[in-house]
Amino acid sequence: MTENATPAKPSADPARGYSLREWLIDALALGMGGLAIYHYKPEGLLAGLIIFTGAYTLTHSLQGLNWQSLRAISEFLLILLTPTIHLGMLVMAPAASVPGMVATFLLPGIAQAYWLWALWPATGAPSHPLAMICAAWLAVLGIWIAAKTMLAGGRALQPN
Secondary structure (H helix, E strand, O other): OOOOOOOOOOOOOOOOOOOHHHHHHHHHHHHHHHHHHHHHOOOOHHHHHHHHHHHHHHHHHHHHOOHHHHHHHHHHHHHHHHHHHHHHHHHHHHHHOHHHHHHHHHOHHHHHHHHHHHHHHHHOOOOOHHHHHHHHHHHHHHHHHHHHHHHHHHHHHOOO
């Protein structure tokens, strides 16, 4: 038997490697699988495997992601959350420390990283509300930067 000389799908080039988008989706899927295990704390290997596989598969289905929509949604969330988080942090900062209050007031974007650095070791768990809010804000900022980078990369490839 002879094989079809012109297959419907050309074979993948093994030397091509992954693109940045594929690496980001795989990293996000693995992270969400791990987060699901951490959150649900299943009992037994089989239950853990089921939860990890479900979270990984659900997250990996984001391959058809529309970067323009993701950029717009994350930008809206940043515009909405930044003043709210900044005000909340200014209210909580005087109780913690003077350097924390100064950093929060003068550097609202960098202050989120400072609060994660200051509160996580102090409480021993990332479950402090201010630390969780700061982590969420930093995650949305990272998504916004990644979406803008992907859109800028897509425009650079298009001829004028």
